[in-house]
Amino acid sequence: xxxxxxxxxxxxxxxxxxxxxxxxxxxxxxxxxxxxxxxxxxxxxxxxxxxxxxxxxxxxxxxxxxxxxxxxxxxxxxxxxxxxxxxxxxxxxxxxxxxxxxxxxxxxxxxxxxxxxxxxxxxxxxxxxxxxxxxxxxxxxxxxxxxxxxxxxxxxxxxxxxxxxxxxxxxxxxxxxxxxxxx
Numbered sequence: 001x002x003x004x005x006x007x008x009x010x011x012x013x014x015x016x017x018x019x020x021x022x023x024x025x026x027x028x029x030x031x032x033x034x035x036x037x038x039x040x041x042x043x044x045x046x047x048x049x050x051x052x053x054x055x056x057x058x059x060x061x062x063x064x065x066x067x068x069x070x071x072x073x074x075x076x077x078x079x080x081x082x083x084x085x086x087x088x089x090x091x092x093x094x095x096x097x098x099x100x101x102x103x104x105x106x107x108x109x110x111x112x113x114x115x116x117x118x119x120x121x122x123x124x125x126x127x128x129x130x131x132x133x134x135x136x137x138x139x140x141x142x143x144x145x146x147x148x149x150x151x152x153x154x155x156x157x158x159x160x161x162x163x164x165x166x167x168x169x170x171x172x173x174x175x176x177x178x179x180x181x182x183x
Contacts, residue, residue: 001092001093002090002091002092002124003039003041003090003091003092003093004089004090005040005041005042005089006038006039006040006041006050006060007038007039007041007091007093008037008038008039008093009036009037009038009039009093009119010093010094010095010119011095011119012035012036012037013035013036013037013069013118014033014034014035014036015033015034015035015036015051015067015068015069015148016031016032016034016067016068016070016071016073016146017031017032017033017034017051017059017062017066017067017068018030018031018065018066018067018068018075019031019032020066021062021063021065021066022053022059022062022066029071031068031071031072031073032053032054033054034051034052034053034054034059035051035052036049036050036051036067037050037051037052038050038060039091039093039121040060040061041086041088041089041090041091041121041123042061042086042089043085043086043087043089043126044085044086045085045086046063046064046078046081046082046085046086046150047064047086047121047138047150048060048061048062048063049061049062049063049064049066049067049148050062051067063078063081064076064081064082064147064148064149064150065078065081065147065148067147067148068146068147068148069142069143069146069147069148070146072146073143073145073146073147074143074145074146074147075147076108076143076147076148076149079108079109080108080109080111080147080149081147081148081149081150082138082149082150082151083108083150083151083152083155084136084138084152086123087123087126087128088123088124088125088126088128090124090125090126091121091122091123091124092122093119093120093121093122094119094120094122095118095119095120096117096120099117099139099158100117101116101117102116102117102158102159102160103115103116103158103159104116104117104139104156104157104158105156105157105159106141106143106149106151106155107155107156107157108149108151108155113143113144113145113149114143115141115142115143115144115149115156116141116142116144117140117141117158118139118140118141118142119139119140120137120138120139120140121137121140121150122137123136123138133175133176133177136152136153136154137152137153138150138152139151139152139153139156141156157169
């Protein structure tokens, strides 16, 4: 299904939100339970997370740094939480069943962090997505350190113990630059 500007997650997620992004006054505790159920995509901005707060309020477009999978996460900087801004408003969201629960290593600059696959989002119909060498799919991962990381596929290496070779790194992979036609 294609979404424009807003859309649901494939499955809601029980998370913690950083109240410095949702409240005028500091809250105690800083991280409070919420249910993350939606996404927003605005060109030139980070993915936005839509959550239900315990108060019953719905808070829209929280940045990924405001979402955590435990109440004492390592706090991420924006460039660590997400590599690239959104390209446009249109996107699709899916879960690859094969990757559900699979752990990967996320490259955030010089840092390598372990994380568990949650779902993927693909921008659609914008100039970047239409260019083979610029098209990206974003994988959303729950980091072992508690944070949410949204990375393109070229910044995540998965470890599927029944198939991948431990310690082997991808080498020599080329960027897709061609468009293929059958007629």
